[in-house]
């Protein structure tokens with residue numbers, strides 16, 4: 036019998052009228068990686084934040100190694116051996132990597148009344164070594180790091196004082212293969228040391244590959260636990276959504292033929308950093324997939340196509356029926372019917388501390404205003420339509436966006452651009468963090484848009500999604516396209532990977 | 537049958553969230569009523585004699601008009617210290633025009649124009665050339681004040697024509713109400729207001745959602761400038777002459793008043809015109825009441841400071857818009873500049 040590291044008993048958590056968790060009872064065992072899955076808003080992040088001490092439960096108790104465990108804050112939780120890597124960005128901006136790793140633990144590096152910077156930097160280096168990272172200098176400011184490296188700093192911070200329980204909340208979706216491997220390796224190391232690991236993800240294949248058991252939450256209630264032997268994609272999916280889900284949620288047709296008409300054309304795009312003379316044509320009614328590694332430059336390309344960044348050479352032109360429009364800035368792009376879903380959701384796409392309503396209509400305010408004044412009679416139905424269409428799980432359209440679960444935030448961003456009725460959509464990792472049900476809904480929406488004659492560029496690190504949805508896939512490596520695949524639903528991921536690395 | 541969705545969807549849960557989002561509007565109103573009652577009671581209602589009421593209204597009048605414009609700059613996360621000096625400068629121009637016999641109404645329009653132009657110049661320095669808002673506004677403050685001092689050192693400027701219409705309460709109240717209605721609509725319903733608030737929430741996301749951030753920040757300065765001009769003209773008519781210290785001190789009082797009125801220091805969607813009415817009234821009733829109670833000036837300032845701290849503490853405690861917001865903004869601006 037395996038040792039129970041942590042037991043939660045009858046945990047409830049309410050946010051006003053919202054019941055995020057109802058009577059959740061479960062055990063986490065040493066020497067085991069346990070997957071925690073469920074639809075968006077099912078309470079996964081809430082449960083893990085209760086365990087980590089980020090927020091107290093409304094009722095219920097927890098036991099660690101049989102003793103009552105009640106962390107008052109995350110630092111206390113960490114002291115008691117529970118560490119968590121959060122879904123949102125968890126680093127403190129403007130300070131060094133070292134200070135981030137040891138924030139709140141400076142007292143261990145005192146030399147007289149002062150903090151011994153040298154010793155702390157040395158320790159930070161060791162903490163990074165320990166998790167197998169050597170590509171950053173702990174003295175650097177955290178701001179220079181990519182999103183992925185910031186996450187890695189969080190991992191170093193979480194693992195520094197050898198927790199007995201590690202919670203990884205939807206971290207892997209933001210990471211490239213490199214970052215994922217670091218996380219997986221550390222999870223396995225902890226398991227082999229007899230410690231407990233909880234991983235949250237919407238990627239069922241990932242869960243099946245990494246976990247020894249999986250617990251499913253639905254609407255804040257635990258619906259079941261599957262052991263390694265019992266795990267299979269279908270069973271997990273059905274448990275999550277509570278009904279039979281078809282496995283195939285991509286487009287069904289194999290027809291990649293699109294109109295000859297070009298709507299967006301980029302020629303000879305180069306940037307200082309990565310891109311080297313990119314040419315690209317997007318046709319009317321086409322879903323163009325762009326795949327590659329994070330650092331291949333495909334995300335920069337998306338930003339340039341939309342006008343957020345300027346290339347040092349080359350130009351992007353939107354072909355209108357009567358004239359061409361050269362893209363130079365985002366407001367021009369929006370005005371001419373282009374939309375853009377950023378990969379960096381919380382920082383670039385959302386107004387976190389205001390309402391869902393204000394977020395969804397932000398890009399359409401001009402459209403629904405007359406003489407410079409916004410029409411509430413048009414605004415409210417518009418918001419309601421997107422909430423219904425994407426089934427955004429919220430208390431009200433006047434709820435703040437930061438009270439939403441991660442996946443529902445993503446839906447708000449998607450809804451914002453659907454509301455504009457844009458003709459060209461540039462989607463950078465559009466389905467990040469959304470559950471399979473919503474994913475399939477988003478895919479059929481994208482297909483509907485295509486059928487309505489809209490053109491879509493889908494930049495994604497998920498090859499399955501590119502293969503399943505695109506009329507054409509362009510693979511990017513080191514700032515250049517290395518291969519073009521026409522639509523073929525039977526394409527295999529490993530056929531593509533060769534062109535990426 | 538078509539249901540009226542706008543009404544149908546506003547249900548209890550909407551109401552709850554709505555109230556939660558607008559707490560910072562309700563508290564200052566309650567605070568205002570409390571202050572009015574408490575000081576009435578403490579002074580045996582002596583502070584609301586016709587005469588003193590006029591003093592209170594006069595003092596809060598300039599503040600309120602200034603505040604209603606300044607809110608737009610605050611909404612996008614900016615700050616402006618120049619408004620009092622710009623008031624003096626535009627008042628000076630209006631006064632000079634009166635002296636050479638230009639009709640009063642034209643003088644008033646000129647006053648508003650000059651205020652607008654100065655404010656837009658401050659805005660352009662910040663928005664177009666990237667000078668931090670508090671630096672550019674301090675520059676404008678010094679320039680305007682300097683010009684005023686230089687001019688009136690050699691020739692006295694005073695109101696030589698009949699401006700009684702602009703001193704009468706009905707006219708002043710009507711103007712106040714008009715400014716209130718216009719700014720309320722602009723802030724809550726217009727693109728200018730909505731966009732500036734969105735920029736205050738997250739300027740990167742606002743820009744990526746297709747908002748021309750620079751343009752709308754400049755428009756905020758423009759609105760503020762119009763209000764500065766209006767406030768200047770009425771103050772000039774009331775005082776009857778231009779002095780070196782014309783309106784001096786209002787630049788800080790208006791910011792204190794806005795904070796007392798519950799305006800979030802970082803701006804954003806919680807910015808509400810109510811702050812520009814409640815704040816100035818709280819501030820003046822408080823100051824005036826203390827004087828009537830026999831406090832000397834220094835004590836009054838001290839107590840005002842304490843009340844400010846208390847209100848800010850209550851309003852912003854535990855919220856993400858901490859009190860450090862206001863000061864953090866200044867700090868961040870200067871850091872950005874040092875880095876440049």
Ligand SMILES: Nc1ncnc2c1ncn2[C@@H]1O[C@H](COP(=O)(O)OP(=O)(O)OP(=O)(O)O)[C@@H](O)[C@H]1O
Nearest residue numbers: 050055075076077078079080081438439440441442
């Ligand atoms: N601070 C909050 N205020 C109000 N409601 C909240 C708050 N935090 C979470 N909720 C609500 O609690 C529910 C559970 O949210 P939680 O973040 O735990 O979901 P999740 O399972 O992590 O989903 P996702 O996969 O999308 O990240 C949601 O309905 C969410 O709206």
Ligand SMILES: [Mg+2]
Nearest residue numbers: 080122440441
């Ligand atoms: Mg979550």
